[in-house]
Amino acid sequence: MDNGASDTWAPFISLEGGEGAGKSTQQRMLVRRVRGLGLKVLGTREPGATALGAAVRDVLTIPGQDHPRERAELFLYLADRAQHVHQVIAPALSGGQVVVCDRFGDSSEVYQGRARGLGAEWVRTLNRWACGQVWPGLTVLLDLEPGLGLKRVRERQFQLGLATDRMENEGLEFHQQVRQGFLDQAAAEPERIKVVDASQPPEDVAAAIWAIAEPVLKEWKKLAA
Secondary structure, three states: OOOOOOOOOOOEEEEEEOOOOOHHHHHHHHHHHHHHOOOOEEEEEOOOOOHHHHHHHHHHHOOOOOOOOHHHHHHHHHHHHHHHHHHHHHHHHHOOOEEEEEOOHHHHHHHHHHHOOOOHHHHHHHHHHHHOOOOOOEEEEEEOOHHHHHHHHHHHHHHHOOOOOOOOOOOHHHHHHHHHHHHHHHHHOOOOEEEEEOOOOHHHHHHHHHHHHHHHHHHHHHHHO
């Protein structure tokens, strides 16, 4: 699979989707299955996978009046991503580790480029500048009706005794725009972005993801042998 970096690099898989789609859960399940194939694998996320990213995550997610404006928000995500690629993702891929990332550049193109109105193509240009040649060869879009996703988020945060974050507090219309943005990207890049119905039980979602990812991973295992 082509990561856009080197044919000798391991596969780079990202999981995308709106709030409450189950990305973190599915990432953990996919990492276990990749490991079960006998492959080295790294599970990571955005934002927050580095020390710099953790600080950025606090700024981006904590609700408050002094929140970043649209362009500032975008550049914070890009700073996190540039550090993440340099410090974590690129070394793992070049070292033969499969990388499974909970969110990557597509999120910025949808949330900031489309839903915030900054322009998806402009954000894509900035993404490529921040990431260099590193880009997912496979992206799984966990598609979920936003009302259901937000309901899941509220229930989860209540059970954990936590408040919803700044992005989760956006209105339903914003999240509907996010969903449509992801679907538009999937329609534009069907070879890379595969859509999975995230309203199913987690085990069924995991099986659907594995049906997509397993052939790619087995091909890589043969090449790496």
